[in-house]
Amino acid sequence: MSAATKPASTEAALTMSGAEVVLRALKDNGVEVIFGYPGGAVLPIYDAIFNQNAIRHILVRHEQAAVHAAEGYARSTGKVGCVLVTSGPGATNAVTGLVDALLDSIPIVCLTGQVPTHLIGNDAFQEADTTGITRPATKHNYLVKKSADLARVVHEAFYVAKSGRPGPVVIDLPKDILINKAPYTEAPKTEHRSYRPQTEPDAEQIRKAIALLKHAKKPIVYAGGGVINAGPEASRLLADFVHMTGFPCTNTLMGLGAFPADDKQFVGMLGMHGTYEANLAMHDCDVMLNIGARFDDRVTGRLNAFSPNSKKIHADIDPSSINKNVPVEVPIVGDAGRVLAALIAAWKEDGAAQDKAALTTWWRRIDEWRGIDCLRYRQEGKIIKPQHAVKRLYEITRELGRETFISTEVGQHQMWAAQYFGFQKPNRWMTSGGLGTMGYGLPAAMGVQIAHPDALCIDIAGEASILMNIQEMGTLAQYRLPVKVFILNNEYMGMVRQWQELLHGGRYSESYSAALPDFVKLAESFHAKGIRVTDPADLDAGIREMIAHPGPVIADIAVAKDENCFPMIPSGAAHNEMILGPDQEGGVAGVTDEGKVLV
Amino acid sequence: MSEFDSAPRAATIAVLVENEPGILARVVGLFSGRGYNIDSLTVAPVDETGRISRITIVTSGTEMVIEQIKAQLDRLVPVHKVSDLTLEGPHLTRELALIKVVGTGDDRVEALRLADAFRARVVDATTTSFVFEMTGAGDKIDAFCALMRPIGLAEVSRTGAVAIARGPRGLI
Ligand SMILES: Cc1ncc(C[n+]2csc(CCOP(=O)(O)OP(=O)(O)O)c2C)c(N)n1
Ligand SMILES: [Mg+2]
Numbered sequence: 001m002s003a004a005t006k007p008a009s010t011e012a013a014l015t016m017s018g019a020e021v022v023l024r025a026l027k028d029n030g031v032e033v034i035f036g037y038p039g040g041a042v043l044p045i046y047d048a049i050f051n052q053n054a055i056r057h058i059l060v061r062h063e064q065a066a067v068h069a070a071e072g073y074a075r076s077t078g079k080v081g082c083v084l085v086t087s088g089p090g091a092t093n094a095v096t097g098l099v100d101a102l103l104d105s106i107p108i109v110c111l112t113g114q115v116p117t118h119l120i121g122n123d124a125f126q127e128a129d130t131t132g133i134t135r136p137a138t139k140h141n142y143l144v145k146k147s148a149d150l151a152r153v154v155h156e157a158f159y160v161a162k163s164g165r166p167g168p169v170v171i172d173l174p175k176d177i178l179i180n181k182a183p184y185t186e187a188p189k190t191e192h193r194s195y196r197p198q199t200e201p202d203a204e205q206i207r208k209a210i211a212l213l214k215h216a217k218k219p220i221v222y223a224g225g226g227v228i229n230a231g232p233e234a235s236r237l238l239a240d241f242v243h244m245t246g247f248p249c250t251n252t253l254m255g256l257g258a259f260p261a262d263d264k265q266f267v268g269m270l271g272m273h274g275t276y277e278a279n280l281a282m283h284d285c286d287v288m289l290n291i292g293a294r295f296d297d298r299v300t301g302r303l304n305a306f307s308p309n310s311k312k313i314h315a316d317i318d319p320s321s322i323n324k325n326v327p328v329e330v331p332i333v334g335d336a337g338r339v340l341a342a343l344i345a346a347w348k349e350d351g352a353a354q355d356k357a358a359l360t361t362w363w364r365r366i367d368e369w370r371g372i373d374c375l376r377y378r379q380e381g382k383i384i385k386p387q388h389a390v391k392r393l394y395e396i397t398r399e400l401g402r403e404t405f406i407s408t409e410v411g412q413h414q415m416w417a418a419q420y421f422g423f424q425k426p427n428r429w430m431t432s433g434g435l436g437t438m439g440y441g442l443p444a445a446m447g448v449q450i451a452h453p454d455a456l457c458i459d460i461a462g463e464a465s466i467l468m469n470i471q472e473m474g475t476l477a478q479y480r481l482p483v484k485v486f487i488l489n490n491e492y493m494g495m496v497r498q499w500q501e502l503l504h505g506g507r508y509s510e511s512y513s514a515a516l517p518d519f520v521k522l523a524e525s526f527h528a529k530g531i532r533v534t535d536p537a538d539l540d541a542g543i544r545e546m547i548a549h550p551g552p553v554i555a556d557i558a559v560a561k562d563e564n565c566f567p568m569i570p571s572g573a574a575h576n577e578m579i580l581g582p583d584q585e586g587g588v589a590g591v592t593d594e595g596k597v598l599v
Numbered sequence: 600m601s602e603f604d605s606a607p608r609a610a611t612i613a614v615l616v617e618n619e620p621g622i623l624a625r626v627v628g629l630f631s632g633r634g635y636n637i638d639s640l641t642v643a644p645v646d647e648t649g650r651i652s653r654i655t656i657v658t659s660g661t662e663m664v665i666e667q668i669k670a671q672l673d674r675l676v677p678v679h680k681v682s683d684l685t686l687e688g689p690h691l692t693r694e695l696a697l698i699k700v701v702g703t704g705d706d707r708v709e710a711l712r713l714a715d716a717f718r719a720r721v722v723d724a725t726t727t728s729f730v731f732e733m734t735g736a737g738d739k740i741d742a743f744c745a746l747m748r749p750i751g752l753a754e755v756s757r758t759g760a761v762a763i764a765r766g767p768r769g770l771i
Contacts, residue, residue, distance in 0.1 A: 131621060132624070135621065135624060135625060135628055136628055136632050139676070140675075140676040141621075143620065143621075145620075160676055164674075165674075193617065193679070194616075194617055194676065194677055194678055194679045195676045195677075197674075318674060319670045319673065319674070320667060320670035320671050320673075320674050322670075323663065323666060323667075324667060324670075327663075
């Protein structure tokens, strides 16, 4: 093309490198923080980061942690979390985090470096087929092969990550695309060509739902992470709806905080380690309203015995979640907040009277179940019960009144945290629900602390899980992030040990946490404070010391080694076959091989 | 609920997608990742700009599985439209096949006679072979191949099914 025919405007626009275009697009999409780790393929972006102040880069110690940190950031703020990693090993290290975000519907945009376009497919140094590897690990992914597409792809990635059912999006960026000049274009004002998820519920479906709910004798509201994802307003609407109807409400693991734990209409978490009253109410109800939950196998137990006599209403933003595991009478596609607003309006409008007498009888039933007090435990003797440690942590943070965020690793401690820490508000609870990723909690807490510098951010951890991303103690030190790691140290991969005890004849194959580090010294070597508590009498003081310390802390709490997490619905069992406690462990003897194949 | 335990049925699903790199891998990966069947899959651009491709998938499953397949396809970002032709009414399904038959003498005469009956065209001939081209529903091609087998069927290449609804109703 001769110089004369080149449009002048294009010339003028091409003043920015691809890397600068990427940063500008991030900024225009509201990114303030990016969690990353450098390498050859992304050096142009690091160069651009060096030259600006709008976006803060947090240098993690492992790419998996960058994604979990972005998840913690996203889940505690409602914003899209942003990640930057290099090609090859940088991208493959990020994969666990991406799948974690996919299963828990967390909006993430992850930029991965790539070898230059002319080397793609050549087995070049640090080349991996990132879009191939991450295709089933993301909601969507892109490989940018033309500079002209760069800005549009970044804008689109943010739109895809946060709209509909949120999820992780990868943008693979060949190094030549980052170095070459590229045009910047604003985010398009027009609708996306093909991806336009339905957010507004269908009025007819709402009417059908209300007709069922008005005549329910034994109703229950079962709310999940979709309510949290729909923003804090959705949680307010959930409370309004539950209060105006007088219905009992249960939350999934991902939904904790969507409805206040203290509310008398809250019957606790449901599912494998949920409360007796929540699971029995699910089993016996006649009308179930599921909002933003997905009938996950941890929740339903044995499918053919799941809530056998109820009519089910399922509101979900993702049509593929509806009728996937459990057939429902009234499917509603839409955003949880919009659905709740519509339900509230329709409930008020509908003149039909509620069967108040039936509801009273139903509550009497539920109160009987509550009377079992399924979460009771006895703290006695010289050994700290893990449940007690979480309960005291909750009570002390509550008494202090500070804004508190909790993350967890994966295992028994995670379930005890869900059972004994009460969440009154959404966005305060970060846990790896769908993937169950050990090593999630510390980096997630780090991301939360970045977003909420003055809040109290605690990772309730197990001694095995914490070692999976322990290197992030370095990140805490570098950025002076006062995250508290509260280890329930039972010297076992407790959840594995529990299954081995209950289902595999007590053969504790490879589940002992041998050769543990001295966590106090470990903390100190990372410039943090270390605390060890072994005596129940010192527990409160240890917790208070941990919270009072202005910097990062590891509190290593020695807890009972053989404690099991109850109540429990053994795999393959039904809600009404739950085991309440150790006296009833024989109840597991009946687990069939069919049940044992389930995880 | 009966719908969920229903006997498997065949479904011909038409999917309009953005014609972008990786789209086929996304669709195929969805089927393999979630354990769905693919009996056949065809794809080609169908609009004047070449930006939109049409994928025709023939699959089978219970009603619940087929509903899942459609919902899962529909949630892929580059997918514009998913249509279950089997469910939505009368439709046409066609497949093209190239069929090589090798033989001499009476076998050649018999091959030509059968081809004529099936309206297969000869598109290549040597003194010892024919290549027939035929279009039709899959079972018609199956039947033709079965008859050619004893005569000297040497090679078959088939496109897989393409399908379209009857009548004025359109997908785009
Ligand atoms: C990355 C990963 N590997 C393995 C598992 C399987 N797993 C689930 S819980 C658990 C034990 C966790 O032990 P710990 O962190 O000490 O927690 P505890 O159960 O003792 O509270 C294991 C190995 C997992 N969830 N994630
Ligand atoms: Mg442990």
